[in-house]
Amino acid sequence: MAWEVIRLSTTDPAAPARPEPQAPVVPETGPTAAVRERWAGSTEVLCFLLILVGVLHRPIETLVTDPRLQTWLTVFVSVMVQAVPFLVFGVVLSAVIAVFVPRSFWARALPRHPALAVPVAGMAGVVLPGCECGSVPIAGSLIRRGVTPAAALAFLLAAPAINPIVLTATAVAFPRNPEMVAARGGASLLVALLMGWLWLRLGRTDWIRLPHRPHLDGLPRMAAFWTACRHDVIHAGGFLAIGAMAAATINVVVPQQFLHDLAARPVLSILALAALAVLLSICSEADAFVAASLSQFSLTARLAFLVVGPMVDLKLVSMQAGMFGRRFAVRFAPATFALAVLVAAGCGTVIW
Amino acid sequence: MRDGDLVSRGTQAVVLVFLGSAILRASLTDLYLRYVKQGLRPFLVAAGLLLVITALVALAQELRHLNRPEDQPDDDGHGHGGSGPAVGWLLLLPALALLFVVPPALGADTAARAGSALTDDRDAAFPPLPPGDPAELPLLEYGYRAVYDHGRTLQDRRIQLTGFLVPGPDGEPLLARIMLSCCAADGIPVKVGLRGDVPEGPANTWVRSTGRWIPHTAKDPVNDADLPYFQVEAWEKIPAPAEPYE
Numbered sequence: 001m002a003w004e005v006i007r008l009s010t011t012d013p014a015a016p017a018r019p020e021p022q023a024p025v026v027p028e029t030g031p032t033a034a035v036r037e038r039w040a041g042s043t044e045v046l047c048f049l050l051i052l053v054g055v056l057h058r059p060i061e062t063l064v065t066d067p068r069l070q071t072w073l074t075v076f077v078s079v080m081v082q083a084v085p086f087l088v089f090g091v092v093l094s095a096v097i098a099v100f101v102p103r104s105f106w107a108r109a110l111p112r113h114p115a116l117a118v119p120v121a122g123m124a125g126v127v128l129p130g131c132e133c134g135s136v137p138i139a140g141s142l143i144r145r146g147v148t149p150a151a152a153l154a155f156l157l158a159a160p161a162i163n164p165i166v167l168t169a170t171a172v173a174f175p176r177n178p179e180m181v182a183a184r185g186g187a188s189l190l191v192a193l194l195m196g197w198l199w200l201r202l203g204r205t206d207w208i209r210l211p212h213r214p215h216l217d218g219l220p221r222m223a224a225f226w227t228a229c230r231h232d233v234i235h236a237g238g239f240l241a242i243g244a245m246a247a248a249t250i251n252v253v254v255p256q257q258f259l260h261d262l263a264a265r266p267v268l269s270i271l272a273l274a275a276l277a278v279l280l281s282i283c284s285e286a287d288a289f290v291a292a293s294l295s296q297f298s299l300t301a302r303l304a305f306l307v308v309g310p311m312v313d314l315k316l317v318s319m320q321a322g323m324f325g326r327r328f329a330v331r332f333a334p335a336t337f338a339l340a341v342l343v344a345a346g347c348g349t350v351i352w
Numbered sequence: 353m354r355d356g357d358l359v360s361r362g363t364q365a366v367v368l369v370f371l372g373s374a375i376l377r378a379s380l381t382d383l384y385l386r387y388v389k390q391g392l393r394p395f396l397v398a399a400g401l402l403l404v405i406t407a408l409v410a411l412a413q414e415l416r417h418l419n420r421p422e423d424q425p426d427d428d429g430h431g432h433g434g435s436g437p438a439v440g441w442l443l444l445l446p447a448l449a450l451l452f453v454v455p456p457a458l459g460a461d462t463a464a465r466a467g468s469a470l471t472d473d474r475d476a477a478f479p480p481l482p483p484g485d486p487a488e489l490p491l492l493e494y495g496y497r498a499v500y501d502h503g504r505t506l507q508d509r510r511i512q513l514t515g516f517l518v519p520g521p522d523g524e525p526l527l528a529r530i531m532l533s534c535c536a537a538d539g540i541p542v543k544v545g546l547r548g549d550v551p552e553g554p555a556n557t558w559v560r561s562t563g564r565w566i567p568h569t570a571k572d573p574v575n576d577a578d579l580p581y582f583q584v585e586a587w588e589k590i591p592a593p594a595e596p597y598e
Contacts, residue, residue, distance in 0.1 A: 042359050042360045042362075042363040043362055043363050043366075045363075046366055053452060057452040057453070060453065061453055064453055064455070070455055070456060070461070071458060071461045071462055073449055074386070074456065074458055074536050075458075075536055075537050076446065076449070077387055077446050077450060077455050078388060078535040078537055080446040081378065081387045081392075081396065082387070082392065082537070084371075084375055084396070084399050084403075085392065085395035085396055085398070085399040087399075088402050088403060173533075211437065226405075226409040226410065226413075227410075227413075229402075229406045230364055230368065230406050230407070230410050233368065233406065233443075234364050234367065234437065234440035234443065235437050235440065237443045238438075238439030238441070238442045241439075241442035241445060242442060245445075247537060248537070256466055256574045256575055257574060257575075259575075260467070260574070260575050260576065280537070281537075282534070282537055282538050283534055283535065288533075289533030289534065290538045290540075296471065296575065322439065
């Protein structure tokens with residue numbers, strides 16, 4: 001299969017001479033000309049922008065002296081800086097899946113029955129030591145490679161919450177409540193599996209619309225690998241930037257006093273912390289420390305914060321909408337949120 | 353065709369060069385410490401390098417494509433060959449902010465708005481202070497020892513605390529420091545009230561102060577956290593440290 005692909009390549013110098021082109025040569029007025037125009041377009045815009053920034057960067061700097069605006073920019077930049085390594089490694093791993101792992105591997109690695117593939121894929125999340133920014137492109141890549149969406153989605157939800165780094169961070173953040181680690185891991189895995197099975201029952205494939213990616217088939221493997229990396233970093237990274245801006249805005253705008261008043265009400269406090277997890281969009285490796293600092297809230301409310309955060313948050317919804325399409329995100333995110341709150345509240349009631 | 357396909361491969365490459373070199377510059381100097389923890393540095397360097405390599409490969413592909421326009425290696429026949437989604441433009445924002453604006457570390461604005469971290473009544477036993485006169489302590493540790501250990505290990509010792517000034521609720525400045533667990537988005541302040549020779553200066557002035565524990569505490573009005581106090585005997589202004597967080 002792979003050899004056949006390479007033989008069809010038009011750029012591989014080792015490939016035998018191309019047979020007569022299947023498509024007639026495109027005349028200059030065709031799509032190629034359109035491509036050129038657009039190429040010139042975006043490059044000119046870029047040059048213009050960069051010159052503008054170069055000329056105006058002193059005035060821009062003085063503009064950013066308002067302390068609130070500075071805090072916003074610091075939080076925005078730091079969310080991006082924190083997420084970029086995870087994004088890049090997630091993208092590289094997903095490019096490896098897309099280019100080097102043959103489709104047949106997934107058919108062998110996962111149980112054939114979708115309902116059984118869901119728990120296997122969910123448990124596989126244990127081995128991905130990272131946060132949610134990396135798992136979105138990986139899940140997209142898995143679906144492209146023919147893994148059943150239910151299993152890929154279970155992986156997407158489980159991986160950022162139940163990997164060893166995140167659970168260790170949770171144990172460190174809650175030294176006096178070691179049961180929080182088990183509660184978090186168990187509740188997160190349960191939500192991931194339930195969402196996978198729910199997708200099997202109710203999900204429809206046409207909700208998922210994977211973004212156009214330059215076709216990789218027909219490219220030499222290394223060229224395909226770098227093309228996939230470039231495309232996914234630009235794509236997922238752009239949506240990450242939207243999410244980071246939203247999170248920075250929430251960080252600067254939500255008054256702390258308001259949270260303090262909410263903590264006094266048991267049911268409302270669970271919903272409030274779940275909503276806060278969505279809005280703050282903190283990396284799953286750090287959210288345990290933030291949860292620990294919200295000590296005026298009950299342990300159950302903080303568990304909801306820890307279960308919801310890695311599964312639904314602003315940057316994640318933005319990235320999911322980019323990766324799987326808006327029709328998918330508007331259904332998947334609220335369903336996950338509701339289920340995560342219910343499971344967390346249930347677990348918390350049983351344990352504490 | 354999707355509405356988003358607007359960034360050409362060449363432009364994408366330039367965006368990635370900017371992002372990669374911004375990350376590299378921040379992580380090879382101490383600038384990254386304003387945003388994330390020290391442990392992330394090797395990963396930042398690796399990610400920055402990968403971004404730059406990805407961009408260079410894309411530029412090479414683009415040049416080859418321009419030299420041999422009859423080949424369309426990256427095209428699927430719909431006429432939108434190396435182009436990518438317009439949302440990719442947004443990656444220029446953090447890159448340009450890191451290269452040209454270099455936002456400062458979190459400071460007085462965050463410390464004034466967010467509640468102090470001293471809310472957890474820890475019943476751990478505290479070991480004696482480290483040797484030295486004065487003994488250097490992080491603000492958080494001073495707070496724990498002062499409030500939850502009732503100053504037992506702090507008595508009869510001169511102590512040195514370092515932080516920046518924040519206008520307190522009563523107008524008197526507090527000494528504060530931001531704690532990070534991962535990145536600046538989760539920064540939480542620790543605040544200590546000051547008595548005696550109270551340092552003067554605008555908000556965000558970094559101060560190294562020497563003094564003694566006093567058995568006085570108050571509450572942070574933002575979140576009812578405990579606010580320990582410190583009797584300042586001497587202080588000096590210092591430049592902001594490279595590692596601004598605790």
